[in-house]
Amino acid sequence: MTRHGKNCTAGAVYTYYEKKKDTAVSGYGTQSLRLSKDAIKDFDCCCLSLQPCKDPIITPDGYIYEKEAILEYILHQKTEIAKKMKAYEKQKNIKKVELAELAKAEKESKVKAFLEKELTIVSKPLNPFSSRGGESQAGPSTQASQQEQDKQLPSFWIPSLTPEAKASILSKPDKTVYCPMSGRPLKMKDLIPVKFLPVDEKLERVQLITKQERYICAVTRDALGNSVPCAVLRPSGAVVTMECVEKLIKLDMVDPINGVKLAEKDIIAIQRGGTGFAGSGVKLEAKESRPVMQA
Template structure:
């Protein structure tokens, strides 16, 4: 067996090699390439180039028609969930009332039997000496009986966890209470047409295709996944990040005083945001400017995106 530390001469895979092989060759995950990403300016719902585009407060782009359709579907689902919540609460309240009535009836019957002297005497009349094994078996049988009364039987339809109204009500209460942006996965945020930003792209004729090309109105560069695009929330005009840093956001040395300076749009010359004093030291955008999100980038180090599929194993 060779004594070298090189991975290529070892008889087994290292942890990194196993993880790399699993990410590339497994049936439940795959690495996304450039062909799997949507082109810039695509709708997050219909996956086509956005027509009459609008963007949410986080920069997710949609067609106006697709956004309205999805929002109406979510509101319809929220109404159904609210109705189901009320029905589940009513069923839970009725079940509690029935249990209280049964328990009250049981207590009254037990009290009447006790007063009449007909109460059932539990256990034998004479005391007997029990060995340790018999006592353990009796205790185990008692514990099993108590647990059988508390734990539901999964084979009985009325006692399954899904059929239990309290469990069903708890699941409904954990559901969303407002419309959520369909493009958000881990960082969910509220989705409403009142807060939508109408996006106005500067389009130019393309020499290679019949479709117009969306470009920056300042430098005339074609907007793509590798070029960060920023939209103004008031007017909706879109510029690239380099032009925004160069023309809209003034450097710190050019900021004359501590008062907030308005940012004027490069296209329509209306105030779209305010630059606070010392804003040039940070990379965060002022309030009023939104980064249009896109899939992937033009750099190889940023393209290591994987997709995974989760499924239940050994399901009958």
């Protein structure tokens, strides 16, 4: 039996490989790519800096951040909100002044119209051969020049005739700071410190980062990783496996580290990345939608 070449163009069948290759080159059709382990964040890394956390904290939704990074993010968001609020208040004051000026001009126009009507009232008959009120009637040449001025378009090269662009209307900014991962409101009081238990207390930070298994469960001493579902206990900040939570902690709902009574909201599941395998339960496929050629 003859061998089949991948780049063989003499075949009567349009193979899957040829279709995939043509799709990548043509720029049409949806492309999909399976993410490897190198493209997935580790469970103990910051969601902003993507680096192992030195002082980790967790949100109620289970996203871990470096304390310095998330506080800087919240401060930046509040600064931007303050700038937007200042611009909105400035626009509001300008609009208020414009409305006051319009009301004043409308009042003055009403007074002027009333005075003009008062001046038209006369006690003697008007001469039909003279213009009303002693004003000279506009001739055809005056009307023609007025029409020509109305038809003139603004000249962009003459500063006095250049049209002005109106400022865009600003809406009132939202003062709430949202979590960059979950999109839910985020407050500083909701951030909970996390205390990972390292594999070896004697290891320095650099040595700890280079290890494949860096932390262990605070109760069962099992190694933690992306393949192991973990949770943080709010009172103590200890990190334990979900298996430990289901089999041990939920029996009496007491924190095994400090003995504090636990509630359901005190057990926060950590949002983990994945392992590169489909069995991890995490979406590991990236898609890019591109134009599709239709017959």
